[in-house]
Amino acid sequence: MLGGDREDRKPTSYGATDDVTLNLLVPGVTVRRYTEAASGGALDVIAPCCGRIARLQGDWIHDAHLVLCLACAVTYDVRILDENDGGFAADFVVRDELPALVRRRASTGWLARQHPADLR
Numbered sequence: 846m847l848g849g850d851r852e853d854r855k856p857t858s859y860g861a862t863d864d865v866t867l868n869l870l871v872p873g874v875t876v877r878r879y880t881e882a883a884s885g886g887a888l889d890v891i892a893p894c895c896g897r898i899a900r901l902q903g904d905w906i907h908d909a910h911l912v913l914c915l916a917c918a919v920t921y922d923v924r925i926l927d928e929n930d931g932g933f934a935a936d937f938v939v940r941d942e943l944p945a946l947v948r949r950r951a952s953t954g955w956l957a958r959q960h961p962a963d964l965r
Contacts (some may be wrong), residue, residue: 861934865893870919872941874881880925890935894919901925912937918946 858875865876872959876893888901888930894917901910901923910923918939925933 858891867894867917867919868880870894870939870961872939874939876937876938876939877926878935880935888925888933888935890923890925890937892917892919892921893937901922911940913944918944920944 846855856864856870857871859877861877861879863876870876870893877893878891879894881889883900885902888905889898890893890901890912891898892912892914894914897914897916898915899910899912905931907923912921912923913919914921920942924936926936
């Protein structure tokens with residue numbers, strides 16, 4: 846079979862201390878990261894792409910979370926794992942989505958004048 850067996854193309858997993866560059870974060874890749882307790886019962890997790898922190902609210906131990914890094918335009922499904930040593934880890938699974946991010950305000954042109962706030 847051309848390209849090898851399907852088993853040769855399993856998604857890759859990286860550990861909590863592995864250095865993962867943005868070009869390695871393709872759909873299906875899993876990256877484990879450490880977490881830290883935050884105020885109000887929240888949990889802080891470090892995004893694998895750039896090191897920014899996402900704060901998970903609510904029942905973070907039982908829920909899956911959708912995390913989007915606005916700086917890198919990468920989306921993740923995040924699950925929290927109890928490490929049974931008093932701490933938690935986060936498994937980030939890269940999603941197969943390419944979000945279009947709103948980054949700048951239109952200032953000129955026809956389209957900019959179509960925003961309801963600009964209609965007078």
